[in-house]
Amino acid sequence: xxxxxxxxxxxxxxxxxxxxxxxxxxxxxxxxxxxxxxxxxxxxxxxxxxxxxxxxxxxxxxxxxxxxxxxxxxxxxxxxxxxxxxxxxxxxxxxxxxxxxxxxxxxxxxxxxxxxxxxxxxxxxxxxxxxxxxxxxxxxxxxxxxxxxxxxxxxxxxxxxxxxxxxxxxxxxxxxxxxxxxxxxxxxxxxxxxxxxxxxxxxxxxxxxxxxxxxxxxxxxxxxxxxxxxxxxxxxxxxxxxxxxxxxxxxxxxxxxxxxxxxxxxxxxxxxxxxxxxxxxxxxxxxxxxxxxxxxxxxxxxxxxxxxxxxxxx
Amino acid sequence: xxxxxxxxxxxxxxxxxxxxxxxxxxxxxxxxxxxxxxxxxxxxxxxxxxxxxxxxxxxxxxxxxxxxxxxxxxxxxxxxxxxxxxxxxxxxxxxxxxxxxxxxxxxxxxxxxxxxxxxxxxxxxxxxxxxxxxxxxxxxxxxxxxxxxxxxxxxxxxxxxxxxxxxxxxxxxxxxxxxxxxxxxxxxxxxxxxxxxxxxxxxxxxxxxxxxxxxxxxxxxxxxxxxxxxxxxxxxxxxxxxxxxxxxxxxxxxxxxxxxxxxxxxxxxxxxxxxxxxxxxxxxxxxxxxxxxxxxxxxxxxxxxxxxxxxxxxxxxxxxxxxxxxxxxxxxxxxxxxxxxxxxxxxxxxxxxxxxxxxxxxxxxxxxxxxxxxxxxxxxxxxxxxxxxxxxxxxxxxxxxxxxxxxxxxxxxxxxxxxxxxx
Numbered sequence: 001x002x003x004x005x006x007x008x009x010x011x012x013x014x015x016x017x018x019x020x021x022x023x024x025x026x027x028x029x030x031x032x033x034x035x036x037x038x039x040x041x042x043x044x045x046x047x048x049x050x051x052x053x054x055x056x057x058x059x060x061x062x063x064x065x066x067x068x069x070x071x072x073x074x075x076x077x078x079x080x081x082x083x084x085x086x087x088x089x090x091x092x093x094x095x096x097x098x099x100x101x102x103x104x105x106x107x108x109x110x111x112x113x114x115x116x117x118x119x120x121x122x123x124x125x126x127x128x129x130x131x132x133x134x135x136x137x138x139x140x141x142x143x144x145x146x147x148x149x150x151x152x153x154x155x156x157x158x159x160x161x162x163x164x165x166x167x168x169x170x171x172x173x174x175x176x177x178x179x180x181x182x183x184x185x186x187x188x189x190x191x192x193x194x195x196x197x198x199x200x201x202x203x204x205x206x207x208x209x210x211x212x213x214x215x216x217x218x219x220x221x222x223x224x225x226x227x228x229x230x231x232x233x234x235x236x237x238x239x240x241x242x243x244x245x246x247x248x249x250x251x252x253x254x255x256x257x258x259x260x261x262x263x264x265x266x267x268x269x270x271x272x273x274x275x276x277x278x279x280x281x282x283x284x285x286x287x288x289x290x291x292x293x294x295x296x297x298x299x300x301x302x303x304x305x306x307x308x309x310x311x312x313x314x
Numbered sequence: 315x316x317x318x319x320x321x322x323x324x325x326x327x328x329x330x331x332x333x334x335x336x337x338x339x340x341x342x343x344x345x346x347x348x349x350x351x352x353x354x355x356x357x358x359x360x361x362x363x364x365x366x367x368x369x370x371x372x373x374x375x376x377x378x379x380x381x382x383x384x385x386x387x388x389x390x391x392x393x394x395x396x397x398x399x400x401x402x403x404x405x406x407x408x409x410x411x412x413x414x415x416x417x418x419x420x421x422x423x424x425x426x427x428x429x430x431x432x433x434x435x436x437x438x439x440x441x442x443x444x445x446x447x448x449x450x451x452x453x454x455x456x457x458x459x460x461x462x463x464x465x466x467x468x469x470x471x472x473x474x475x476x477x478x479x480x481x482x483x484x485x486x487x488x489x490x491x492x493x494x495x496x497x498x499x500x501x502x503x504x505x506x507x508x509x510x511x512x513x514x515x516x517x518x519x520x521x522x523x524x525x526x527x528x529x530x531x532x533x534x535x536x537x538x539x540x541x542x543x544x545x546x547x548x549x550x551x552x553x554x555x556x557x558x559x560x561x562x563x564x565x566x567x568x569x570x571x572x573x574x575x576x577x578x579x580x581x582x583x584x585x586x587x588x589x590x591x592x593x594x595x596x597x598x599x600x601x602x603x604x605x606x607x608x609x610x611x612x613x614x615x616x617x618x619x620x621x622x623x624x625x626x627x628x629x630x631x632x633x634x635x636x637x638x639x640x641x642x643x644x645x646x647x648x649x650x651x652x653x654x655x656x657x658x659x660x661x662x663x664x665x666x667x668x669x670x671x672x673x674x675x676x677x678x679x680x681x682x683x684x685x686x687x688x689x690x691x692x693x694x695x696x697x698x699x700x701x702x703x704x705x706x707x708x709x710x711x712x713x714x715x716x717x718x719x720x721x722x723x724x725x726x727x728x729x730x731x732x733x734x735x736x737x
Contacts, residue, residue, distance in 0.1 A: 053580045078582040089573030093327050105319040106581040150577075 005064075006031040006158050006189040007052065012061035014047050021047045023213035024061070029191055029206070031157075034184050036200040037193040038300060039210035045193040046086060048210075049160050052191070053083045066157055079107070082156030086163045088147045092136035096127055096146045099135055100153055107154030117153055124182070125149040126175065141172025148179060158189040165199065177203060197300045209304055216307050224303045231256055232272040233302040236265045236279070237292040248282045255279075259311035266311050268302055316583050320591025321598060324565055328599050338558050338603045342550035343610055349674065350543050350615055367402065368425040368458025370395065371409040371418050378435040387438040387473065388430040391447070394469050395428070395462075403461050419450050426451045426462045438473040439480075476505075542674045544619075547611045548698035549673030552691050553665045554607075555600055555632055559640030560657050562596035566641075566732060567650050575736065585736060589729055596640060600633040620701035624710050628697035631717030635690040638724030645731035668692035673699075690720045 007029035014022040022044045029035040037045045050056040052063055054074040062069055068076030090099045100118045109117060122128045125145040127138075135143060144164060151159055161180065165173045180203055184190050194200055200207050201221050208218040217224055238245060246260045249267065254275035256268040269275040272295045283290050296302075305311055328334045372395060376388025395406045404426075409415040415427035427450040431437070437445025447466055451459035484494040566589075569575040578588050608625065611617045619625045643660060647653055665671060668691025672678060686692030697713035 055576055055579055075582050078580060081580070083577065083580040085573050085577055087573045089577040091323070091327065091572075091574065093330060094323070098326075102319065102323050103577075103581070106316060106578065106583050108316075108582070110315075 004031045005029065006033075007035070007063065007065050007191060009048070009052070009063040010061055012048060012051055012063055013059045014044075014051060014056060015059045020059075021213055022051070022058075025210070025213070025215050026061075027208050027215055027218055029158075029189060031189050032184070032187050033205040034180065034190040034192060034203050036204040036207045037191070037210055038195070038197065038200040038207050038304075040195055043195075043210040044213040045195075045210055046162055047213075049083075049162055049191065049193060052077075053081060053160060054078055079154075080157050082151035082154065082159040084148050084151045084159065084161040084164050086166060088143045090135055090143065090146055090150060093134060095132050095134055096138065096142075096149075097122065097131040099146060100149055103150040104153035109154060114153075117155070121149045121152050124152065124179065139169075139172075141168045141175070144168050144172060144176060145179070148176065152183070156188070158191065159183065160191045160193075162193050163195070164192075165194070165196065197304075201300055207300065209300070209307065211304075211308050217303060221300065224300060225298050228268060228298045228302050228306045231268045231270055231298060231302070231306070233296045233298050233305075234267045234269055234272055234276070234279075235292075235294040235296065236267070236290055238263050238265065238283070239289040239291050241288070245283055245286050245288045248286060249279055252278050252282065257305050257309050259305050259309070261311060266301065266305060268298075268306055316587050317591040317594060320578075320583075320588060321595040324562070324592060324595030325599055327565070328562065328595070334558070334561065337554060337561065338599070339606060339610070342547070342554040342607055343614065346543065346547045346550050346611065346615065349546055366458070368404050368455065368462065369423070370404045370406045370462055371415040371424045371427045372406055373409045373412050373415045373427065373429045375412070375432045376430050376434040377432045385435065385439070387435040391428075391430060391434075391466070391469050395465065400465065404458065404465075416450055419452055422452055422454075424452075425455050425458045428462065428466065439477070543615045544617045544702040545695075545699055546674040547607075547615060547617055548695060548702065549665075549670035551604065551607050551611075552632060552668070552694045552698065553661070553670045555603055555694075556636045556639060556664070556691060557657070557661055558603055559596055559600055559636035559638075560643050560653075560661060561640070562599055563592075563637070563640035563644040563728070564647075564650065564653050564657070565595075566592055567644055567647055567653060570736075571650055579736070585733060589732060593637060593641060593725070593729070596637045597633060600636055601629070604629045604633060618702075619698075620704055621706060623707040624701045624705055627707055627714045628694070628701050628710055631697060631714035631721070632694045634721035635694060635717040635724070636721075638721035638728065639690060641728030641732070642724040643728075645728040645735070664689045664691050669695055690717055690724075693717050693720070 005028045007027075009025055009027050012022055012025045013020065025044070025048055027035070037048065039045050047056065051058045052065060052070060054070055054077055058070070062071050064070070065077045066080040068074075068080060070077050091102070094102065097118060100121055101114060104114045104118060119128075122131050125148060127142060127145060127149070130138060130142065135146060138146070148161070148164060151161075164180075165176055168176075177199065180190055180192065190203075192200075192203060204221065206218065206220055207224060208215045209224065210216065217227060240263075242260050242263050242265060246258060246265060249255055249265070250258050252275065254270045256270060258268075259266045267275075267279075276293070276295075280290065301311065328338075372392055374388045374392050376386060378384075378386040378388070392406075392408070395404065400406075409418065409427070412427075412429050415424070415429065418424040419427045427448075429448040429450065431445050431447065433443065434445045434447070437443045447470065449459070449463055449466065451462075487494045566575070569578070569592075575588070579585065608619055608629070612619060643656065644653070647656055667686065668689040669678075669682065669686035670691055672682070673695060683696075686695065693713045693716045697710050697717070700710050700713070
């Protein structure tokens, strides 16, 4: 089961007028795995999954979900998929239970089977006690959970989650991440998009890093981190103007790449023991005070910086 | 089945929305009710006028004399005033003398005193004489004394006419060399006064001067209120049914913005089923709206909507046209921020053109009625007016057919645009 591809994406492209939002994306998601699409806003993640969910027609290429082509068998794809949209797409004037029942019906569930499954889903998302309250009266985090629940009612084999933790409190975020793991443990294949590196690292069996409509790297967390080799990631904070110092540091021997934002700089360096004194020296010459320094193991942020020359948050 | 699920969901949302309910039922009944109570008091809620009865004291001092050969004009005026047809507005009793009658008016125990002078009969019949009836009234009253004055004037005009007729006849006879009988004027006055009395009060008069019939040839039901509440309510029903039609169709735009439409498209539900379900939801809510408004208005305002088959046909035409119009209108709108101004503007303009706000005004020029037919609202109103007048199903076929054709045309345009938009 786990060696079969639940999702196969081949050279998928999408053009909006003259703008090509997705430029030949290919990847495979094995059954029962969590696969994350990681990238900054505008990288093409949502457009890619909109094509997979049959919301958008691809300009070129094809993809299969559980063996169903998005071009030739969209109904088969839709039946196999559960989609959690980025924004809460529910009816605020219906209760949580009524929402779940309605979406269950849209997948063909009826009667006792529907009621039983809605009970199970309410249990999964932890809202059994609040099932009768109108959705509009629930907190943002609770709505997010119902948003996920609506995609689970029909027991999909594959679930697509488009940035499900955007704009919610840490507690609800934790609950959602635990839900995702729990669903995966039950055998569900999860395609998860996020621009939070920590989420991708925590959840994913495999990660595809996207930027400007392309997959620029794909593999397990360990495989991706290997891309940056033995380099160290150095995070520095400066007091005052950072641009002159950043320009100077880019030219410093041993500095591989640098990203600066709001007085905070992230550098990939070959050997921090050798490079850091040079950085301090040039900062002193530029009369810029370094307020904090942190040397970290390479992570996906470092990989993105290495591959694109910019930070994931840029 | 999914179509029905979508329909049921939309109905549930509509019927739990205070705004929808208010616009669906509250507003049309409230506006019609306000008009009903604002104008109903003046013209009465039924066939009888709601005016307080005025007490009238009559002092008959008339002394006909022997020359009148039994004819007493004063007595005729008393009988005329005491006729039962006037009993709803004046209560006539006799007083013995003028002072008593004036004292009663001064003391407000009577509203009006009528003093018939001693030479009333002579003045009424003799060509060279005149007699004046005195009306003494309570200055605080207006309507009652006015009615009394009109009634007395009516009676006096009859004698004036008789005198003119007698004098003209005498002059013509004299011109032809014939000496008229001196009693001719008295006789003419008697006959003319007798005719006035019967034609003025007797409904079984041989030659009716006016006959009012409805377009179907049936007499108007006497229980219908004098205020044309039926057409006003019909106008309100048409306006608010079109409003709710557009408001229901707006849910497609709202679902698009809320993301639920996109989510629906990610389910194995066809776009045709999604649009079909939403359209059916609009149709069902309009049907419920029409049925409840008809029932409520019949109950509250005693409106008789007409034959059931006719009402059913007109309702069907209205619902189809309103649903189609709503879907088409919303298909031109890009987002929900535009819906308020567009709905308000287009529906109000169409309602005005369709004559919905002037439905209660009688005797509008024929051209105004013709102009209303450029809109579906005008055809719907025409259908309801026919139904209210008691027309049969065949007589409303034209407006109903036009409404159905318009409705399906609007629907085709609207669904075509929506399908292209969400393709």
